[in-house]
Amino acid sequence: MRPHGIRAQQREQTRQALLREGRRLFAGSGYGAVGLAEIVQAAGVTKGALYHHFTGKADLFRAVLEESQQEVARRVAVAADAHDDPWARLTAGCEEFLTATADPDIQRIMLVDGPAVLGWSEWRAMDEAASARHLADALSLLIDSGIITPQPVAPLVHLLSGAMNEAALWLASSSDPADLDHTKAALARLLGALRTA
Structure with missing residues (x-):
């Protein structure tokens, strides 16, 4: 060499x-x-x-956060891509997001320190770059297929993303191992309400 x-x-x-x-x-x-x-x-x-x-500690943290977000995005994509049905892809991806962010290391870096260290605007932009596009694509496909009632996609993406981030933060403070399964069941009901039939 x-x-x-x-x-x-x-x-x-x-x-x-x-x-x-x-x-x-x-x-x-x-x-x-x-x-x-x-x-x-x-x-x-x-x-x-x-x-x-x-450039310093904050720049190193930004790179660590980006790696963590990409890791979660890969896990979500793998879970979603295991299904051919567009509805199953959406639900599997959302469930995997909750599973991945149940890891205390991911929670602390992505959801607790990320917004505090980088500021909400920069953290949100990184979060959108890592995962919001995939969620928007999945929802757009479901709307185009008539599975979800036609509606603007951006508000729906932000509502679902916010709900899942909040659920992940709540799971971080939970001591009951069953709460992850309960949260996934609640998510399934929430998503199910979007279906036209």
Whole structure:
């Protein structure tokens, strides 16, 4: 391997170590309780290496949040894509969102610290980029197929997304393991009310 290729590989390994350790620390302790010195020590790199890849702790957190959102979006897509029926795709995707966000690490990064650290507007824009388009596409297909009553899609996307994010936050504070199943059942009833028949 040429020296340039080796350096590029080392830079990527450093970046991945920072993301991995940043995610572990942010999820375990919360953004406010984690310092840069702790992150670089855990990653086995210098502060200079961190600043080579990120402008600071908030920028590293943004990258960790984006990774978490993409992970959840992939899980939702896999669950939805396992079905041919458009209604089953929607319900399976929504249920998988609740399952994925029941993970305390995901909850803390995506739903608790994300809006607090980045601000509501930036967090919302990232959330929309990661998942709202898929939900809008699924709902549009159901409307076009006559399964859901014709209506503007954007308000419906925001209502459902908000309801699922709120449910995920509630599940984060719940100590009853049955609450996830109860929440999925409530979601199924909520979605079912959208059907024309």
